[in-house]
Amino acid sequence: MEKNIExxxxxxxxxxxLKPSGRQAIDLYxxxxxxxAEIAAQTGITRQGVRDSIKRCEQQLFDFEKKLGLFRQFQTLRQGxxxxxxxxxxxKTDSQDNTIKALAQSIEQKAGALKE
Incomplete structure (x- = not known):
């Protein structure tokens, strides 16, 4: 997965x-x-300060995922x-029994609802 998307x-x-200042920098970036430079002008800190904050927060995000694994669990759940x-x-397609078709439809709808 591309780093920016991740x-x-x-x-x-x-x-x-994340700390509010880091959260803001990551969100804006x-x-x-x-x-x-645009973030620096908006937040009143130096460009280098913004870069350092973003890099620090990126590392924190990866550390959170390594320790907690919530995103990985989310992806596994969605795939399932x-x-x-x-x-x-x-x-639903293969069955001739209307009861089974109705149950399969219900399962399909519940899986879709859980994904949302």
Whole structure:
């Protein structure tokens, strides 16, 4: 996975654990796509200070994931729900029994709801 996307996703999971100044710098850099100079002008700190803050927060995000694994668990759960929905669709398509089709439809809907 590309680092920018990974940091942005990890920020969604662990952003609230960062200090407010670091959280703001990461948000502006990765989500608002501002340059270091633009962030520095907006926050009143130096460009180098912004860079250091972003690098420090990136490392913290990766450390949080290494220790907690919430994003990895989330990805595994989504993949499992996708697989359940595919299996339910196959059961629904292949079955001649209306009761089984209805149950497969229910499973498919519940898997979709859990993904949201």
């Amino acid at each position: 940091v942005s996703l990890l920020f969604d999971f662990y952003g609230e654990l 990765y989500n608002d796509d501002l340059s270091l 729900l996708d697989e359940i929905a595919v299996i339910a669709q196959k059961i």
